[in-house]
Amino acid sequence: MKILVCITHVPDTTSRIAFTEDDTQFDKTGVQFIIGPYDDYALARAVELKEQLGGTITALNVGEAETEPTIRKALAIGADDAIRVNAIPTDSFFVANEIATIAKEGQYDLILMGRESIDFNSGVVHSMVGEILGIPSISPVMTLDIEDATAKMTREIEGGKESIQAELPLVLGCQEPIAEWKIPNMRGIMTARTKPLEVKEPSANTTKTEFKNYELPPEKGAVKMIDADNVSELVDLLKNEAKVI
Amino acid sequence: MSILVFIEITEGTIKKSSLEAISYGAQLGDVTAIAFGEISVEELAKAGLSGASKVLHVSDEKYHLGNVQAYSSAISEAMESIGADTLVLSKSSLGDPISARVAIKQGASLASNVIELPDTSDGFTVKTSIYTGKAFAITKLTEDKKVISIKKNAIGIKEDGNAATVESFTPSSTDTDFKAKITSQNKTTGEILLPEADLVVSGGRGLKGPENWGMIEELATTLGAATGCSKPVSDMDWRPHHEHVGQTGIKVAPSLYIAVGISGAIQHLAGVNSSKYIVVVNKDPEAPFFKAADYGIVGDAFEVIPKLTEAIKAIS
Numbered sequence: 001m002k003i004l005v006c007i008t009h010v011p012d013t014t015s016r017i018a019f020t021e022d023d024t025q026f027d028k029t030g031v032q033f034i035i036g037p038y039d040d041y042a043l044a045r046a047v048e049l050k051e052q053l054g055g056t057i058t059a060l061n062v063g064e065a066e067t068e069p070t071i072r073k074a075l076a077i078g079a080d081d082a083i084r085v086n087a088i089p090t091d092s093f094f095v096a097n098e099i100a101t102i103a104k105e106g107q108y109d110l111i112l113m114g115r116e117s118i119d120f121n122s123g124v125v126h127s128m129v130g131e132i133l134g135i136p137s138i139s140p141v142m143t144l145d146i147e148d149a150t151a152k153m154t155r156e157i158e159g160g161k162e163s164i165q166a167e168l169p170l171v172l173g174c175q176e177p178i179a180e181w182k183i184p185n186m187r188g189i190m191t192a193r194t195k196p197l198e199v200k201e202p203s204a205n206t207t208k209t210e211f212k213n214y215e216l217p218p219e220k221g222a223v224k225m226i227d228a229d230n231v232s233e234l235v236d237l238l239k240n241e242a243k244v245i
Numbered sequence: 246m247s248i249l250v251f252i253e254i255t256e257g258t259i260k261k262s263s264l265e266a267i268s269y270g271a272q273l274g275d276v277t278a279i280a281f282g283e284i285s286v287e288e289l290a291k292a293g294l295s296g297a298s299k300v301l302h303v304s305d306e307k308y309h310l311g312n313v314q315a316y317s318s319a320i321s322e323a324m325e326s327i328g329a330d331t332l333v334l335s336k337s338s339l340g341d342p343i344s345a346r347v348a349i350k351q352g353a354s355l356a357s358n359v360i361e362l363p364d365t366s367d368g369f370t371v372k373t374s375i376y377t378g379k380a381f382a383i384t385k386l387t388e389d390k391k392v393i394s395i396k397k398n399a400i401g402i403k404e405d406g407n408a409a410t411v412e413s414f415t416p417s418s419t420d421t422d423f424k425a426k427i428t429s430q431n432k433t434t435g436e437i438l439l440p441e442a443d444l445v446v447s448g449g450r451g452l453k454g455p456e457n458w459g460m461i462e463e464l465a466t467t468l469g470a471a472t473g474c475s476k477p478v479s480d481m482d483w484r485p486h487h488e489h490v491g492q493t494g495i496k497v498a499p500s501l502y503i504a505v506g507i508s509g510a511i512q513h514l515a516g517v518n519s520s521k522y523i524v525v526v527n528k529d530p531e532a533p534f535f536k537a538a539d540y541g542i543v544g545d546a547f548e549v550i551p552k553l554t555e556a557i558k559a560i561s
């Protein structure tokens with residue numbers, strides 16, 4: 001089985017979000033970049049499926065050279081090789097288009113990625129790729145099992161879940177509890193250095209949006225503390241000050 | 246602008262978040278809504294109160310279970326048939342994949358997590374929530390066709406319109422549309438759905454075990470709130486996964502979020518920072534959640550929560 005795992009290169013979840021150059025650039029000062037947490041679940045499940053069924057895992061990132069340490073981490077966790085499409089990931093459509101091009105070339109059985117990136121949170125790239133390729137896309141996937149060419153999945157829906165069955169090839173957006181995050185071991189880190197990482201130029205230059213600038217939300221006001229013996233004061237504040245109950 | 250709004254149905258009524266999408270669309274142009282599944286004509290006509298002039302209803306049984314590809318094809322077809330240039334929907338487990346697929350089918354610009362009406366002074370510019378609520382992006386949609394996926398509870402619902410006319414719509418589906426088969430669906434019924442709830446009571450590891458959720462549920466029932474939890478709580482199966490709030494779970498945007506026995510790790514806060522008001526009950530005065538709260542009580546949840554429930558009952 002050939003699995004393609006698409007990973008984002010995103011600020012660690014504890015990062016302070018700030019911007020520079022008139023709020024047009026993300027401020028990378030002191031920020032550590034990671035594999036997106038949802039993509040990390042996808043990668044972990046891919047490694048398990050490979051152990052079970054055999055096959056290969058290719059990690060794919062659309063990004064500039066700075067993302068290579070993140071790609072190497074995916075190789076250390078268990079991808080066999082990697083592709084970096086050398087471009088700034090300008091919008092969802094651009095990224096989906098590049099992923100679809102690589103997917104077509106490589107004829108993958110399974111294309112896995114996170115349900116959404118944690119920078120732009122759109123949650124649409126998997127389904128765009130599915131639509132471009134004319135195959136089903138399912139997200140957010142909580143469990144995935146494969147038997148012959150059939151995938152059985154559970155998908156989270158509002159207030160519950162549903163079971164879905166489909167033939168490969170498929171594109172899936174993953175989330176917990178599909179697998180446990182894997183930490184690379186020493187051997188993985190050593191072999192990752194020599195695993196192939198191919199750099200490709202983007203196939204097209206197609207965006208459908210034009211980014212203008214960032215904004216930060218207003219600062220939160222100070223917290224009002226209420227004595228634990230006086231909960232009726234809280235109720236009064238919620239009713240008459242906040243007017244939410 | 247001619248706008249199609251995809252509306253979702255829950256237990257025979259239009260979801261609140263979909264009424265919000267209609268209200269948004271109605272401020273941009275003429276709105277036709279499209280709905281799938283089991284719902285009465287009277288209920289569908291209520292889409293008019295929020296501003297839809299017409300509702301297309303796909304009642305064919307094979308569309309009952311939210312099949313993404315089939316819905317996307319039908320919606321794209323409906324856009325063509327009414328000449329719509331824009332699709333508006335609410336961001337959800339169906340909204341996300343449908344917005345993506347329809348955007349590709351229509352060659353449209355897509356904006357997800359939109360929180361305000363567009364600025365049309367120079368083209369069509371939207372504000373979206375990014376970095377899990379920690380920032381916003383201002384983005385221009387450059388194509389004539391657009392797909393706008395709005396963040397729940399960001400826009401508000403308009404309710405001053407007249408009933409809409411309801412027409413049945415029969416899409417020309419293909420087998421490819423049904424390649425992914427939904428074999429079963431398991432949803433709670435009669436509960437307030439967490440992602441669109443206006444009030445949320447959420448519990449963390451501080452509650453010590455699933456057997457202690459009675460007081461959380463009682464407070465929630467008293468308020469008419471949905472229940473949520475932190476990630477370790479759903480990881481340990483104390484609560485179902487669809488209640489998990491945070492960076493890797495549900496992002497809520499209620500007017501009131503009450504956090505009980507949750508420390509306030511940055512990844513949890515990422516899921517609640519769009520709440521209008523936050524109340525934190527924690528026995529540790531140093532718990533980081535207090536910095537993100539509007540109102541705080543330092544105390545033992547097992548004492549404070551029952552008293553709070555009584556005090557709320559007393560005024561209602």
Ligand SMILES: Cc1cc2nc3c(=O)[nH]c(=O)nc-3n(C[C@H](O)[C@H](O)[C@H](O)COP(=O)(O)OP(=O)(O)OC[C@H]3O[C@@H](n4cnc5c(N)ncnc54)[C@H](O)[C@@H]3O)c2cc1C
Pocket residue numbers: 013037448449450451452474475476477478489490491492493494505506507508509510511512513516526527528529532544545546547
């Ligand atoms: C990549 C990543 C993603 C993550 N995503 C999420 C996410 O989406 N959502 C999420 O929630 N977490 C997430 N986490 C985990 C997060 O970092 C925290 O570990 C988690 O939120 C802690 O849950 P908690 O507050 O319930 O538990 P704890 O941190 O153990 O806090 C328990 C709190 O309860 C208080 N307490 C104890 N007893 C009482 C009592 N009797 N009365 C009142 N208070 C009491 C304690 O003072 C403490 O503050 C993520 C972590 C990572 C690394």
